[in-house]
Amino acid sequence: MTASPLQALPLDELRRRSSTKWRKYGDDVLPLFVAETDFPLAPAITARLAEAVALGDTGYTPPDPGIAGAYAGFAQRRFGWQVDPARVRTTCDVMMGVVEILRAVTVPGDRVVVTPPVYPPFYSCIEEVGAVDERVPLVYTGDGWELDLLGIEAALAGGSRAVLLCNPHNPTGTVHSAQALADLADIAAGFGAVVISDEIHAPLVHPGVAFTPFLAASPVAPRVGFTVASASKAFNLAGLKCAVMVTASDEHTAIVRGLPDEVEWRTGLFGALANAAAFDEGSDPWLDSLLAALDENRRLLAELLAEHLPQARYRIPDAGYLAWVDLTALGWGDNPAGRILREAKVALHLGPLFGEEGKGHVRINFACAPEVLREAVARIGALAASS
Known part of the structure; x- marks a missing residue:
């Protein structure tokens, strides 16, 4: 029996958290950088x-x-x-x-x-x-x-x-x-x-x-x-x-x-x-529900990138909630996350920090609500369209 996807907490509740994900940037930024998740803790x-x-x-x-x-x-x-x-x-x-x-x-x-x-x-x-x-x-x-x-x-x-x-x-x-x-x-x-x-x-x-x-x-x-x-x-x-x-x-x-x-x-x-x-x-049931939510989001991200950023290269990951996305074709330099943060107000992890092979790349944390993921990619897509 397939588990039902776990539901992420609403943004207004998440912004009350005091962790790095929710304190490093202002409320105008969607934080999809550090590896924290937006779900409630397992009840146990x-x-x-x-x-x-x-x-x-x-x-x-x-x-x-x-x-x-x-x-x-x-x-x-x-x-x-x-x-x-x-x-x-x-x-x-x-x-x-x-x-x-x-x-x-x-x-x-x-x-x-x-x-x-x-x-x-x-x-x-x-x-x-x-x-x-x-x-x-x-x-x-x-x-x-x-x-x-x-x-x-x-x-x-x-x-x-x-x-x-x-x-x-x-x-x-x-x-x-x-x-x-x-x-x-x-x-x-x-x-x-x-x-x-x-x-x-x-x-x-x-x-x-x-x-x-x-x-x-x-x-x-x-x-x-x-x-x-x-x-x-x-x-x-x-x-x-x-x-x-x-x-x-x-x-x-x-x-x-x-x-x-x-x-x-x-x-x-x-x-x-x-x-x-x-x-x-x-x-275990909580973990299975989390995996069901992440499975949906990793596929949703592929659809969103195809719609808003067709130049992006992304392989759906086999594990985790971190997406490795190649944005080299956009021409935004070695560290596209910098421009995305400044102009689209979306915080992603900086590709070059992962090594030379990370130039032109970003890491996206998709352990969030689908609507947050949609908004984040739409913002980046709008930036690309205006460039």
């Missing part, structure tokens, strides 16, 4: 947090806040992936988990492979640990994007020590195939390298698309891989700090357990409570 999360507030349950996060078991259950139900709860450790957020694992497996000056266009904090996280990013762009096939496995192999052969993987990929919405991930694991193993897989968008894979967790891609993957994940993107919990670091081998479990205690202490109690509620089976 609201109830759990309300109970904590009523109890004054605002102290330190305990050693076992219930996340490990909840995440293992979620992974089994949604991905068919068996996670050992004893191999799950929490931290503040996904990027902090990435940084701390990188600190443990690299030394300053090491090179780390990234696959642009990619989430901008990947670059700063690598810089934070004193490593250097080595960029091996995704390959566009005409029907989507793929990992450049030969390019990654060459980078590792040249001395790179790790691969920072975005799976599913932000901003393209690519869900890497099981075969590509298995091949990546083999390549990394051949050079004694590691793969750190950011799987924060995994709960948001759309109908008809199979998601493969990196650690489940092959018998080799557990030997080379680490996974970092959170409920924050799917369930709109970025302000409630919590992520999980997952391993599947004794060696890598020891590495994560050996991280300083402070790495785990940075987990927020409300983040832990909210993530446990999100990963619980009781939140």
Whole structure:
């Protein structure tokens, strides 16, 4: 039975929020940039947090806040992936988990492979640990994007020590195939390298698309891989700090357990409570309704772009609520989001921040009401018509 689409909150209510999406710009701007969603929280999360507030349950996060078991259950139900709860450790957020694992497996000056266009904090996280990013762009096939496995192999052969993987990929919405991930694991193993897989968008894979967790891609993957994940993107919990670091081998479990205690202490109690509620089976119907809404919006965006911006190039993403749109043909320069903000009053994410491959591109967050999406694209289309 197909879930009914979740309904976004009205704009006047959303503008009462105090988060970045609703405070960075004035009320004349439609904000479709940062990865926050416009939907009500899952009821189980609201109830759990309300109970904590009523109890004054605002102290330190305990050693076992219930996340490990909840995440293992979620992974089994949604991905068919068996996670050992004893191999799950929490931290503040996904990027902090990435940084701390990188600190443990690299030394300053090491090179780390990234696959642009990619989430901008990947670059700063690598810089934070004193490593250097080595960029091996995704390959566009005409029907989507793929990992450049030969390019990654060459980078590792040249001395790179790790691969920072975005799976599913932000901003393209690519869900890497099981075969590509298995091949990546083999390549990394051949050079004694590691793969750190950011799987924060995994709960948001759309109908008809199979998601493969990196650690489940092959018998080799557990030997080379680490996974970092959170409920924050799917369930709109970025302000409630919590992520999980997952391993599947004794060696890598020891590495994560050996991280300083402070790495785990940075987990927020409300983040832990909210993530446990999100990963619980009781939140599955809400997630299915969210996916139904996002499925409609990703297709609606294609129709709107065809109507108002036929020069735009957009491939409907296989995961997530972020659209990667090429506006090069409009002639608005390397960073078209700047002009769109100034003249159309629509805030989009800046393409060049994702790497050289982002020039001429914008990233559009379509986790909003359909009427907001219609208005935003109509404004951009009017700007194009007047140019």
